[in-house]
Amino acid sequence: MSDDRHPPARFNAARYCLADNARLRPDKAALVMAGADGVSTLSFAEADRAVRGIAAGLLGLGLEPGARVMIRMGNDADYVLTYFGALAAGLVALPSSPQLTPAEAAFLMENSGAAAVAIGGGCSIDPADLGDRILLDAAAIAAMKAGPPVADYADTAADDPATLVYTSGTTSRPKGVLHAHRTIYGRRPMLAHWLGLSETDVMLHAGTMNWTYTLGVGITDPWAVGATSVLYDGPRDPAVWPRLIAAHRATVFAGVPSLYRQILKYADLAGHDLASLRHGCTAGEPLPPDLLDAWTNATGKPLYEALGMSEISTYVSSGPTIPVRPGSPGRPQPGRHVAILPVEGAPEPLPAGETGLLAVHCTEPGLMLGYWNRPDEEAQVMRGDWFAGGDLARLDADGYLWFEGRNDDLMNAMGYRVSPNEVEGVLAGHPDVAEVGVAELAVRADVRVICGFVVLRPGASPDADALLAWCGEKLAAYKRPREIRFLEALPRTANGKVQRKRLAEQADA
Structure with missing residues (x-):
């Protein structure tokens, strides 16, 4: 049974987006790609046919339900079709950015246990990193689209895994957020x-x-x-x-x-x-x-x-x-069940006007299944029956949300959440760097950028451009520092932990 908030027990996200559209409005434009070379249009019937063709091709490779398919493509229609093709086959789509360096892409492949990698749009995979994974290039995807399609979308449960998205966590490596098919209904x-x-x-x-x-x-x-x-x-x-x-x-x-x-x-x-x-x-x-x-x-x-x-x-x-x-x-x-919880103590919602952790109830159908192989981090964000991601906020008497900062150090760069640990790990690898802290830096009233605060090794010369170039070789563009500031020492707690929130004021001192 389903209600207005929850999907049916058997639910496939790709079918939900395409099957009825292909039947009711087959010739309507589903996806229009506009670019320097003109405009291309895919109708709902064409999208449905291509997605089911890719689903058949993926299953023909012997991939089992739940197998991860990493997508490493540029900004073209095949990205979308491969994504929905994986869902239509009952597999797990792993969308990734073409900005990732080879090392970052290799980490995602290895950490996710991806069984196949679809590439295109000028992206590549180092054969040494590929291992025994199946590599699908543009020609392979084209053959799948043109091949015989599956008769129907996979009969998945609403709670079956569908998408694995990697985001920065509180450690030096990105973490996988696993979503079910129900997320799209949510x-x-x-x-x-x-x-x-x-x-x-x-x-x-x-x-x-x-x-x-x-x-x-x-x-x-x-x-x-x-x-x-x-x-x-x-x-x-x-x-x-x-x-x-x-x-x-x-x-x-x-x-x-x-x-x-x-x-x-x-x-x-x-x-x-x-x-x-x-x-x-x-x-x-x-x-x-x-x-x-x-x-x-x-x-x-x-x-x-x-x-x-x-x-x-x-x-x-x-x-x-x-x-x-x-x-x-x-x-x-x-329809959302949102509350403000105390930072410490029992997870009982606070009254209007009080600041605490912004939380969403676990019955929310759009909530993730969990973090991929990271039970320790899962435990950190669960507060009883609530998920609390680390934002401090309050709700006013009219129910409007007001931010009061973060309860952790995650940064927001161009809309992406970025872990300072990951950026610090790259900068620390430079031979001139003795110590480093990374935090957001306000460069204008409403603009904040990622900044590396660096203590140099004895004898090293301050060269911000060299450090920025070093990061450019090892980090996706949205993770790279935009500024480097040099410090005599990093601000630390009595226990020796870097106080990231004090880095900017130390640089201005």
Whole structure:
């Protein structure tokens, strides 16, 4: 049995997004890829056929249910089709970024126990790292799409694993967040209360496909209601977005706050017809009130913010049913079970106005199954029947959420959560570095970047460019420090632990 919050016991996420669309609106545009070389369109019938073809091809390789399929591709349609093909086959899709270095990609393959790796878009895998894993290149994926499809989507349970997403944790290595098929059904509250999506919409998302924000909001959510998704794979020019809104008659536009600021600064908003646009949506970073005002004044369109994380996606937002309150990401979406818990002691929800750990109840269908082979970290985030990811916040008398910082040191870089331990481990490997701490640094009132605070070895010369280049060789672009500051010593506690929150003030002293 199912109710409004929970899917049926037997539920396949790929079927949920594609099967009815292919039957009811086969010729409608499902995915539009716009780029420097023109526009390509995939209908719902074509997407359904290609996904079931890839599913058949993957199963034909002998992959067992639950086997992990790592996707290491550029920003093209095959990324989406391979992702949903893995789900359609009852396998676990592991989306990854083409920005990962070979070493980072090798870690994901090894840690996940991936059975197959799909590559494309100029991405590669070192044969020495591949081992006995099956390598699927663009030609192999094309053959699968053209081959005989499975007759139906896999008969998976709602709680069967579907997606493994790697995110930075509190250790020096990324951790895998394992999601079930039900997670996609668990996104339903955001459709009405943040995105305001219906079948008639055209969603333009500014992200790339490897990002869960794009896979979810840019593709999964529109497909869940029969809407059209538009993505862009050309040069990253902020001025292109108003042109794309006008050209494709986009009704909803999604991006991160920093992109909206770039659009306001570099794009000709007045030179394009934005009449089709109903509102913008933003997540991944806090939305500064001045940016909210600037966007709404320049366009006359609402801008709705949402708060989420890899473990549950977005669950707090403003939107068509939740009025915007500047400085707050909004209220818990109707149907969500959200509370503020004491940092210490029994997990009993605190009253309005009191600050504590932001928590989501374990009955939430969008919540992860758990961390991949990391029971120690799982235990750290579970508080009785609640999941608490480390954000400190309070709920006001009207139910709006207000941030009060983090209870740990995770950084937010370009919408990605990044562990300082991981960046510190790379910088510490440089021969000139004796000690290092990494933290966010405010470079403007509303802009924070990752900064490496370095104590040099005796005799070494301070060379920030050399250290930044070192990180550039070993870290994905979004994890790399943007600044290096040199210190005589790192601030430490009496027990010798680096006080990351004091690094910036030490550098200014």
